[in-house]
Amino acid sequence: MLIKKPEKIPSTEITSESAYLNRRSFGKLLAAGAAMAAFPARAAVPVDELTPEEIVTGYNNFYEFGMDKSDPAEYAHEMTTEPWKVRVTGEAAKTGEFDLEDILRGLEVEERVYRLRCVEAWSMVVPWMGVPLKKVLDQFQPNGNAKYVAFETLKRPSEMRGQRSFFSSIDWPYVEGLRMDEAYHPLTLMVTGVYGKPLPNQNGAPWRLMVPWKYGFKSGKSIVRIHFTRRQPKTTWNLLAPNEYGFYGNVNPNVDHPRWSQATERRLPSSLFNQNRRDTLMFNGYAEEVASLYSGMDLARYY
């Protein structure tokens, strides 16, 4: 039983208020920007312009296909995405294997423009298409024991060359997870398309998670298993480097990655002489919508 029933957020409200206000003060900033132009540093241009499609679909972290940002675009076509079965397990009334088509049938696809902040300190603005995760999960009727939900990415070394790599220390499949209230938050999306087209393989076809207030690694791609569980799932990056990647992975400019600062980000496309650097916002700018999920939590400890 889920007590909290989130209200539907119209897509016009997805851009946070702060970004909206910033947009209005853009003119003022232009004047200030002229003075700041001498410093290529944090010329704050707070307008969220869409990141061009070729970057969204050509600059990806999807280690199943290789470590370079260009590897997924080059090799992800080797993955077969039809048919796509999804296994649902754990603390839910309806478990078993489902066709993705059946899961998505009848669900209205919405467009949502979200900021995407990578833990590596770059970011994009992406027009995703998808369905709220809540509507997906509700079908399986998770029970009261379901405190967390884990998402497993496809493991198929024959089609995913990164999984065949001898030099990777990742224990495939890739696993990520959310607390149930995070999963049921209206901003949390199961993405099936981008830029008005079906999701390309390199972006996690045929469907992927998108949790816009968390670092990108929390949003697993090419999901084949949904597991409802009582205990916090063991997630891939957390297992690999627990001091660097927490379970929560909330975007937080005040908690640095041990090896780099998270205070700012390079908004792609970044160029050499205009890095498009901007201050990273708390919860990636979605604080108003999600901060209450973490009230009373020490975010420096639960990073």
Next chain:
Amino acid sequence: MAAFKPALAFLLLLPAAWAGYAVWMEVQAPGSLLGADPGEALVLHFGEWALRVVLLALAISSIQRRTGFKQIVRSRRMVGLFAFFYTSLHLFAYVGFLAAFSLAEVFADLTERTYITVGFAAWLILLALSATSTRGWQRRLRRGWKRLHQLVYVAVALALIHFWWLTKDGYAEVVLYTAVFALLMLERLSRQAGSAASALAASSSSRNAADSASAMRSTSGSNRVSLISPK
């Protein structure tokens, strides 16, 4: 093989030339050659070449010993200076294109992020070695020069630590470079062990020879000294 050194210099300039071309292209058409995150791409490009070239510099004496190609040693200083050149470009690209020339940020990185501290230390060592790479300094420092320049091993070790620490996953490259470094060190160790053994063998056999010679002639320690004296 008179053309060897200029040919090598030409080859070692190519990565810098490519970077120059890429930057020029970046100005013409952003994203064309360096991708969506060109600052990072440049920093990685120079970093990789710095490591490759410094390993090449270390490999030169091994190559000379294994192949007998003596002339190659004459290029060693040049290769070392190229290594410093690429390390400096790596540092400069980081300061300019990742830290956006913000000294406060560079300082924060240097004090808070160990992998940057370690990388910077490696650059400092190469700076010192480059500054003292002239014949003049060689003469002035005498024996100390050699000891100073053995710090290059420390610099390469630091560079590798720097690389290991910043690798998230996908250890192919860093493993490869570490293996090359280990191989070069092993070659030196085996040579030292080998030369120590052969020196021992040589000295004991010459002592025997000297002993028998002195036994035969029954005089003159000076003879013995000249026989044993090391090369």
